[in-house]
Amino acid sequence: MAVILTLDGETTTVEILGRKPQLRCSVEDRYYVVYETPAETDGGGWITVNGVRHRIWRIQEGERVHLKIGNRIFSVGITDPIDAARQTTRSGEIRADMPGVIVALSCEPGSNVRAGEALLTLESMKMQITLNAPRDGIVSTVHVAINQAFQKGALLVALEPEKESSPS
Amino acid sequence: MSRIRSNLNTGSSEFRQNYAANLARIASFKERQDAARHIRPPRDIERLKKQGKMLPRERLERLLDPGTPFLELSSLAANMAYEGEAPGASCITGIGMISGREVVIHADDSSIKGGAWYPLTVKKIIRCLDIAIENRLPVVHLCDSAGGFLPLQSELFPDKQMAGRIFRNQSILSKMNVKQLSLVFGHCTAGGAYIPGLSDYAVIVRGTGAVFLAGPPLVKAATGEVVTVDELGGCDLHTQVSGTCDYPADSESHAIALGREIVAQWAHSPKWALQREAVEAPYYPADELYGIVPDDIKRSFDMREIIARLVDGSRFHEYQPAYGTTLICGYANLWGYKIGILANNGVLFNDSALKGAHFIELCNQNETPLVFLQNITGYMVGKEYEARGITKDGAKMIMAQSCSRVPKFTVMCHGSFGAGNYGMCGRAYDARFLFSWPNHQIGVMGGEQAARTLAEVKMRQLEREGKGQDAALVDSVYQETLKAYQEQLSAYYATSNLWDDGILDPVDTRNALGVAISASLNAPLEPSGYGVFRF
Numbered sequence A: 001m002a003v004i005l006t007l008d009g010e011t012t013t014v015e016i017l018g019r020k021p022q023l024r025c026s027v028e029d030r031y032y033v034v035y036e037t038p039a040e041t042d043g044g045g046w047i048t049v050n051g052v053r054h055r056i057w058r059i060q061e062g063e064r065v066h067l068k069i070g071n072r073i074f075s076v077g078i079t080d081p082i083d084a085a086r087q088t089t090r091s092g093e094i095r096a097d098m099p100g101v102i103v104a105l106s107c108e109p110g111s112n113v114r115a116g117e118a119l120l121t122l123e124s125m126k127m128q129i130t131l132n133a134p135r136d137g138i139v140s141t142v143h144v145a146i147n148q149a150f151q152k153g154a155l156l157v158a159l160e161p162e163k164e165s166s167p168s
Numbered sequence B: 001m002s003r004i005r006s007n008l009n010t011g012s013s014e015f016r017q018n019y020a021a022n023l024a025r026i027a028s029f030k031e032r033q034d035a036a037r038h039i040r041p042p043r044d045i046e047r048l049k050k051q052g053k054m055l056p057r058e059r060l061e062r063l064l065d066p067g068t069p070f071l072e073l074s075s076l077a078a079n080m081a082y083e084g085e086a087p088g089a090s091c092i093t094g095i096g097m098i099s100g101r102e103v104v105i106h107a108d109d110s111s112i113k114g115g116a117w118y119p120l121t122v123k124k125i126i127r128c129l130d131i132a133i134e135n136r137l138p139v140v141h142l143c144d145s146a147g148g149f150l151p152l153q154s155e156l157f158p159d160k161q162m163a164g165r166i167f168r169n170q171s172i173l174s175k176m177n178v179k180q181l182s183l184v185f186g187h188c189t190a191g192g193a194y195i196p197g198l199s200d201y202a203v204i205v206r207g208t209g210a211v212f213l214a215g216p217p218l219v220k221a222a223t224g225e226v227v228t229v230d231e232l233g234g235c236d237l238h239t240q241v242s243g244t245c246d247y248p249a250d251s252e253s254h255a256i257a258l259g260r261e262i263v264a265q266w267a268h269s270p271k272w273a274l275q276r277e278a279v280e281a282p283y284y285p286a287d288e289l290y291g292i293v294p295d296d297i298k299r300s301f302d303m304r305e306i307i308a309r310l311v312d313g314s315r316f317h318e319y320q321p322a323y324g325t326t327l328i329c330g331y332a333n334l335w336g337y338k339i340g341i342l343a344n345n346g347v348l349f350n351d352s353a354l355k356g357a358h359f360i361e362l363c364n365q366n367e368t369p370l371v372f373l374q375n376i377t378g379y380m381v382g383k384e385y386e387a388r389g390i391t392k393d394g395a396k397m398i399m400a401q402s403c404s405r406v407p408k409f410t411v412m413c414h415g416s417f418g419a420g421n422y423g424m425c426g427r428a429y430d431a432r433f434l435f436s437w438p439n440h441q442i443g444v445m446g447g448e449q450a451a452r453t454l455a456e457v458k459m460r461q462l463e464r465e466g467k468g469q470d471a472a473l474v475d476s477v478y479q480e481t482l483k484a485y486q487e488q489l490s491a492y493y494a495t496s497n498l499w500d501d502g503i504l505d506p507v508d509t510r511n512a513l514g515v516a517i518s519a520s521l522n523a524p525l526e527p528s529g530y531g532v533f534r535f
Helices: A079-084 B013-038 B042-050 B056-063 B119-135 B150-155 B164-175 B190-197 B216-223 B229-233 B235-242 B252-265 B286-292 B303-307 B350-365 B384-387 B388-402 B447-462 B472-490 B491-496 B507-520
Strands: A002-007 A010-018 A024-027 A028-035 A045-049 A052-063 A064-069 A072-081 A093-095 A099-107 A118-124 A127-132 A137-142 A155-160 B070-073 B091-096 B102-107 B139-146 B180-189 B201-205 B211-213 B248-249 B315-319 B327-334 B338-346 B368-374 B408-417 B432-434 B441-443
Touching: A002 A079, A010 A072, A010 B491, A024 B472, A028 A155, A045 A072, A072 A079, A093 B013, A118 A155, A118 B070, B013 B286, B042 B303, B056 B091, B056 B102, B056 B139, B056 B180, B056 B252, B070 B507, B091 B119, B091 B252, B091 B507, B102 B119, B119 B139, B119 B164, B139 B190, B139 B327, B164 B180, B180 B252, B190 B201, B201 B235, B201 B252, B201 B441, B211 B229, B216 B229, B229 B235, B235 B248, B248 B252, B286 B303, B303 B327, B303 B368, B315 B350, B327 B350, B338 B350, B338 B507, B350 B388, B384 B388, B408 B507, B432 B491, B432 B507, B441 B491, B447 B472, B472 B491
Parallel strands: B102 B139, B139 B180, B180 B201, B180 B211, B201 B248, B338 B368, B368 B408, B408 B432, B408 B441
Antiparallel strands: A002 A010, A002 A072, A010 A024, A024 A028, A028 A045, A045 A052, A052 A064, A064 A072, A093 A155, A099 A118, A118 A127, A137 A155, B070 B091, B091 B102, B315 B327, B327 B338
């Protein structure tokens, strides 16, 4: 398996070759054996990479890991290759996967929503399904009302377009 | 394999509401289970003590290897039948360890009506012997039964899946070179006599154990012969004269010690080599399952959150993550064992059905057992989907699933309605084990749909009879149908009728599947083969 790491805007694929008894991985043509000792009382620990020991502190924040190794600080983004393949929509258009009826609306034009927050609940095939915001954003339009029936593919809610942001 | 990233908000009001509702549901389940296992009329317990007998669960405790898991099956069988007269269907079945070997246990429960077999007792015994056949597991029978419950004989004797099937299954097991041991603690009368008779080894307790085709009263009625129980079929007769049993025992403890030693002589049969990794606990706590499963059968939830709380390290390799997304497919490890998971995340569409069929074929070729996590209201209906061939795509999934050679396991996590039950390895599809959660509901359609349909029929009938519209009557038909239907949809009704192998507290699912997968590896894999897929 592989993990995709982003550091200072550059992407690197790390191939994981084994996790036990210690982590073995390769980056391009280089091979690493990594061994980590349990955390010490100050929250830091030790990491041994190909026999060289470093003092390390780390904080995980969602898909980002902040590391202090010696006196240098790194902020690394981690992408699961399968998540990357999922191609979740960034467009902000929430469309119906199947015909159904709206049973609850949890947003209105102008609502400020966070990724994963509920936008509406629909009923189809005896099942109630809540659709969540695919990303953070502001609701620009709501195209349906409670008890309104819709066809497959219908636009239900739209978020304002994402602002251009520089790669982190 | 990466860890599933949970999107669960454990601080949300929805989580807390679900959690509270499920805790209450689990408490009620545990209470029912405890009653079925332990609550007996004092006079029945006194009678057993007076005879020098242990309670069935005391016997099991001594027989099984200390500290090893016992996976009890169908603990609430018959809980909604016979007005509650036969808790657990008057017998205990399960998978346990004796002298280091995995075995199927069948124990008569003589603390209920002398261990008489009700129709559902017979069904439960047949099911445990089917499990022994499918998984090539040796069987230990703990015999102590008054025989068939005569008032219901027509429901337990004549048909294909009735009492005769017990002895047929015993014969087939022997032909397959799968060992059986009977410990005769009490009476084995009539058909029951064939249980030790068809076992490879039989131990009988002096004084209380007896085996005969007809007991003294029936013998007297038939031939006029007057004879005592011991003379007719006691320990010494069968171990010294008839040779029907092999080992005499002076007490129940003695019989159990002999039983453990007999099992210790049996050759360990090799298991097939399923890919296995070092075991890792799930990253996310199991009790969060209570906060995920909704209190409303119609509410959907993300099955990835369930998978994340069942599998090793919460790691999951998702197959076709962007295609047919209402059916989640992928690989994981559970107690180290490699498994392929199929889990419902909505209605089955053409693409999800095709993805499921394809993934099942991959797992069969890769020798990976399949775990089905059901929450399904069916395959998508409507003109567009019929035109795209939803029926033939669903048929492909059913074909691939039915003809699978790898072991299959099904967990009813929430709803199981309509044909979705078929594609997702419902009871008819020979899952090696099928477990349900207490919130589970099952039926050809949901309760509201059924009640609405019947209320409409009633309304039309009234109109035909010229009685006009009687809204109150129609409403009462709706409410009554709904109530009756809800009862039949419930997990308790399903498990009462042996439509599953038992209800599980969701947090026990990982352990139950671990025991089940381990047990399944005793049966070698058959060669691959399918019927004709309709393309």
